[in-house]
Each structure stands twice: as C-alpha cells, then as structure tokens.
Amino acid sequence: MRFKHLDLNLLVGLNVLLEEQSITRAARRLHLSQSATSGILSRIREHFKDEVLVTVGKSMILTPFGATLVEPIRNLLDQIQHTVGRRPAVLPEDARRKFKLIASDYITTVLMADVSRHVQRIAPGVAFESVDPSADSTELFERGEIDLLITVRQYCLKSLPTRVLMEESFTGVVWTGNTVVGNELTLEQYLSLGHVISQFGMDSRDSCDHAFMKSLGYARHVEMATSNFNTVPHFVVGTNRIATVQTRLAKLFTAHYPLRIVPVPVELPKLEMCMQWHEFMDQEPLHLWLRDTIAEIARSEHIPSLAFDPPLAALDHGPGQIGQIH
Template structure:
C-alpha cells in the first residue's frame, strides 16, 4: 500500500531502524538480510531527502528529522495494528484474543499462574505468550508488540498508563543446615559469606536487588551467578552461600526445600510491582476484564 508515493511497509522498517540504530540488529528483527535492510534505509533516505541515520564512529546516530519522526511513526503503526486486530467480541467467554505479556519468572510464579488458571475456567479461548524483561521492553510496549508489562515501578513506561499491583520486600535465604549462620543473619555474615545472584539475558542485566545493594554502598562476594530466581534455592542446598530473593518466592520454596529465611541485614527500599499497558487499550473490554482479574488476584 502506498500513500503519497511512500510504501507504508517501509514505515515498519523505519520504526525498527530508528530504535535499533544498527543495521545488523534491525535486519534480525525484520527477518531480512543486512544488504536488503541497507537497501530499505536508502529508499527511506531518498523519500525523506535526509540521511535519517548517520555513521558517527562505530555508531549510527539519528538526524534531527529522524528524531522528530520516531514518535509519530510508532504511534501510526500502533493505531493501524490495533484497528486491524480489534474484534467486536466483548464477552470473555467467547473471546479468542491472544495476549502478549512481559513478566519475570518471579511474577509468573507468585501471581500470573493463578490468574491463568482462572482465565482458563472463565475464558478458555483466550491465549497467552510471555516475554522475558530486557532492554527492548519499553519499545515493544510503545509499538503495541506487548499488551502489558508487569515489572517494578522504575521500569514502567513514562508516557503510558500503569497501576500499582503490590509491594514486595527482599529477604535472604540460606540452606537449613548452614553452620555459618546462627539464629540471625548479621551484616558481618552477609559480607563474609559467598552469594548466589541472577543476571538476565545476553546483556547480563543484574536483578533489582543488586542495584539496591549498590545504591546502599554494598557489594556481594558472588560465587555463583544463575539466570533465574528459581535456580537460587536449589543452588543453596549443601552450601554456606546466601541468596537474596523476593519474599513471596522465598516462602514458596521454603515449603518445599530445607531453607531458612532471614531479613536482609540492611534497609532496602520496598519494591513496588506495577502493571503497565498502552493507553489505546483503556476502552478495550476484554483487556480491561483481564487487567481486573490480575489486580483482583493480589487484593
């Protein structure tokens, strides 16, 4: 389809190119070769009579026009996608909607698994796909590639609506027979013993607790690094190591494994878990039904 001699399919490529600012990564997301992606960029440059992306050292930087185009192009694509995907059905029991949700394994375990059980009973035609949090989450929500994201407050998208779900604290967990820890876990114990921690994705993003410790001026002596909070309890067994994890998740595993739970020996801020969504979904009846089910599950 063309509008004023512009192939509208090129807008999808433009959106990805302006976000990635890298031909190789953009080509991967567009399922195109690097050569074809470079060709698309050249066609866009010709149409807009602007370089759009210019090479500065090893990076590609957007031109002033590209920066002005980025937000409206993304909004146009989202509106088109939402208009095409929208269905007249507003009854959850007969809906065939597919929801894409960004959420950590922690959120899925302590909350969303119960929501999905309820939804399966009341709306069996609704399906789900979960995405792990990463640096692309904000862009995916803005483009409508995610329906919602559930994450700590600091990761919410500034210009999209969000709502507080619950507050959570971090706790320290050790193996039940850890002889290095007595009836209490002291700061000296915490600094002396080895720790197990998590990182996420190829970017090796640390868990939120690592950032909170750093803000408190503390560094853990890491002996094991895993990719999931669910790995931590099992990796503690038979060791003198410490893991820091969410209270709800720790309590779940303490019912299944020989573990002891202690308060973190320093004051850490309470974690506030939010649900965020694109503002265009505000009046979507099926989405609002699902959102209400999620909120009700923690009240």
C-alpha cells in the same frame, strides 16, 4: 490511496525506515528488494521535501525533520492497527486470544501462574506467552508487538499507562540443615556468608537486592550467581550459603524446599511492581478485563503454591460476573 497527496501505502515503509535507519535492514523487514525500498525513501523525500534519512560514513542517520516523524508515524500506525483490528466486544468466556507479556521468572512464579490458572477457569480460550525481559523484548513492546510489561517501578517506560500491582520486600533463605546461621543474623555474619545472587542478560545486570546492597556500600561474598530466581534454592540447599530474595518467593521456596527464612540485618527498600501497556489498548474490553484480573490477584495476600492450590474464593465469581467489563 492518496491523502493530502501522500500515498498511504508508504506509511508502513516509512515507519520501518525510521526504525531501522538502514535500507538493507528495512528491505529485509518489508520483504522487498533494496531498490524497491530505496524507491519508497525517494517518494517519501519528494513528498516531505526533506532527505529524512542521510548517509554519514557507513551509516544512515535521521535528519532533524526525520527525527520528528518517528513517534507520530508509529502512533498513527498503532491507531490504524487497533482500529482495523476492532471486533464486537467478546465476553472473556467466549474469547479466543493469546496475550504476550514481558515478565521475569519471579513474576511468572508468584503472580502469572495463579493468573493463568484463574483465567483458564473463566476464559479457557485465552492463552499466554511470557517473554524474558531484555533489550530485544522491550523494543518489541515499544513497537506494540507485546501486550503487557510487568516490571519494577524503576524500569518502567516513560509516557506509557502504568498501574501499580503490589509492593514486595526482601528476606533471607538458608538451608534447614545450615548449622552456621541461627534465627537472627548480625550484619557482620550476613556479609561473611557465601551468597547466592541472580544476574540477568549478557551484561550481567544485578537483581534489585544486589544493586541495593551495592548502593549502601556493602560488599557481599558472592559464591554463586545464577541467571534467574527459580534456580536459587538449588545453590542454597546442602550448603551454608544464604540468598536474599523477594518475600513472596521466599515463602514459596520454604514450602517446597528444605529452606527456612532468616531476616536480613539490612533494611532494603521495597519493590513497587507495576504493569504497563500501550494507550491505544487502554479501553479494549478483553485487555482491560485481563489487567483488572491481574491487579486483583496481585492485591490478594495469597502466596502461590507449586502444589496447585484450590481456586481463590475471592476471585471465583463465575463467567457471568467476571465477564462484565466496567
């Protein structure tokens, strides 16, 4: 089909070429031969009267005009996908859908575990897939292939809808058998202890508490760096080490491990946890219902339990009420 002399079938190929900036990689994604993909590029060049992609050395780069096409073409395809994927509004209790989200193990533990239990009661046909934060998963989210991103404010993506879920503070946890640490800590004691911290990704990106400490000019003696939050207790129990973790996580840890909370002698900035999504999903009923559900549970003072607490009375409205989208 042609519109304004452009074969609309070329739009998908154009989007992939703009993203990959490589005929070889684009051909692989499009499941086409390289010659067929080159043919798409030729027709695109002919239509726009611009090279769009040019070879420089061993690479291809966008022309200035080609660079102006990236966002409009991606947004256009997102809108088309949303439009052709529309279905009559479905009540949550009748829905059959899987939501994919990017969230750290901290968020999945203190928030999404409760969300999933609540949603199972209200909408048993709704499933979740949680993906660790990474450059690859963020790229998928930017392409519209992931429904939600939940992260700290400083890692939010610009220009996307953002909703603040909750604030989070930090505190210390030590083993209950720790004979070195009392009920309070001086700064000198705190810095002299062995610390357990979390670092993420191949580049060992620091957790927020460690980044904050560095920015304040404090150097902690790190005895153990682990790749997630939930393994931290295993490296604290049975030692005189300390870990500085999010307060919600600390309360959960102390309920299930021989750990106790100790205030840290440094005032660390609070985290602002936010949820992001694509604008084309802004008013999609089931997506909106899920965002409201996540936000309502995040606002509660409830601390999740690994022992599976009873349903939240404040949220247990029943299918008839929760299913109403406002």
